[in-house]
Amino acid sequence: MPSPAGSGGHGCQRQLKGRITVGKGRSRAGQAADVEGAGGGLALWFTGLPGSGKSTLSRAVARELDVSDRRIVTILDGDIVRQFLSQGAGFTRQDRYDNVCRIGYAASLIVRHGGIAVVAAVSPYRDARARACALVEEAGGVFLEIHMDTPFTACVARDPKGHYARALDGDMELFTGVDDPYEKPLAPDIRVRTEIEDVAAGVRHVMAILQERRFLYSAGHKTTG
Ligand SMILES: Nc1ncnc2c1ncn2[C@@H]1O[C@H](COP(=O)(O)OS(=O)(=O)O)[C@@H](OP(=O)(O)O)[C@H]1O
Numbered sequence: 747m748p749s750p751a752g753s754g755g756h757g758c759q760r761q762l763k764g765r766i767t768v769g770k771g772r773s774r775a776g777q778a779a780d781v782e783g784a785g786g787g788l789a790l791w792f793t794g795l796p797g798s799g800k801s802t803l804s805r806a807v808a809r810e811l812d813v814s815d816r817r818i819v820t821i822l823d824g825d826i827v828r829q830f831l832s833q834g835a836g837f838t839r840q841d842r843y844d845n846v847c848r849i850g851y852a853a854s855l856i857v858r859h860g861g862i863a864v865v866a867a868v869s870p871y872r873d874a875r876a877r878a879c880a881l882v883e884e885a886g887g888v889f890l891e892i893h894m895d896t897p898f899t900a901c902v903a904r905d906p907k908g909h910y911a912r913a914l915d916g917d918m919e920l921f922t923g924v925d926d927p928y929e930k931p932l933a934p935d936i937r938v939r940t941e942i943e944d945v946a947a948g949v950r951h952v953m954a955i956l957q958e959r960r961f962l963y964s965a966g967h968k969t970t971g
Pocket residue numbers: 795796797800801824825828837841842843845846866867868869870907909918919920921922926
């Protein structure tokens with residue numbers, strides 16, 4: 747299968763070099779298909795610090811896509827994935843890399859069948875996100891990286907799960923943003939600044955870019971993916 751936007755097993759070039767290239771994929775019938783237009787599979791990858799708003803915004807976007815796009819929408823949230831696909835995984839670099847690759851692989855299966863994968867995962871390392879991107883693109887899908895660009899201080903103030911308080915007290919190790927790194931996307935497809943965009947504005951922002959880049963597929967009835 748052609749993988750023009752991937753880099754042959756070394757991650758996605760668009761991710762690594764900050765270029766936007768969307769190439770050819772394969773349709774369900776196995777014929778080469780231009781995936782830049784609507785109709786192929788799509789992965790929306792929400793990345794950001796814990797508490798940055800990934801789950802909240804991704805769910806809201808998924809709800810919007812559910813009514814406005816004919817493709818089946820599947821949410822892959824880090825918290826849920828860790829209960830099933832990555833049960834027992836911790837937060838070492840290797841565990842996180844493996845976790846993100848598993849999510850990327852699950853997303854690749856969804857896009858291969860023409861669905862929309864909405865991913866919400868901290869996914870703090872660029873190389874792991876690039877690998878996920880390559881997996882999706884190799885499956886003929888479009889991968890859009892959405893950076894939840896919420897400052898660390900705002901995430902600490904929100905602290906929806908009380909994790910920052912514990913990590914800052916030294917009760918949790920390897921906590922992203924505290925004693926484990928978050929590598930910001932260098933050239934995200936979409937950057938959501940949640941301090942100035944509320945959830946509704948974030949949904950409008952994401953949907954407007956999908957519309958503008960013609961990644962929405964509205965015609966006809968919902969497909970089975
Ligand atoms: N050490 C450490 N670092 C970061 N996050 C931690 C940690 N321990 C537990 N949690 C909770 O697990 C959620 C992140 O899981 P992910 O699968 O998205 O992380 S990763 O992509 O594998 O890095 C994350 O959920 P979100 O807050 O929804 O992002 C945390 O609540």
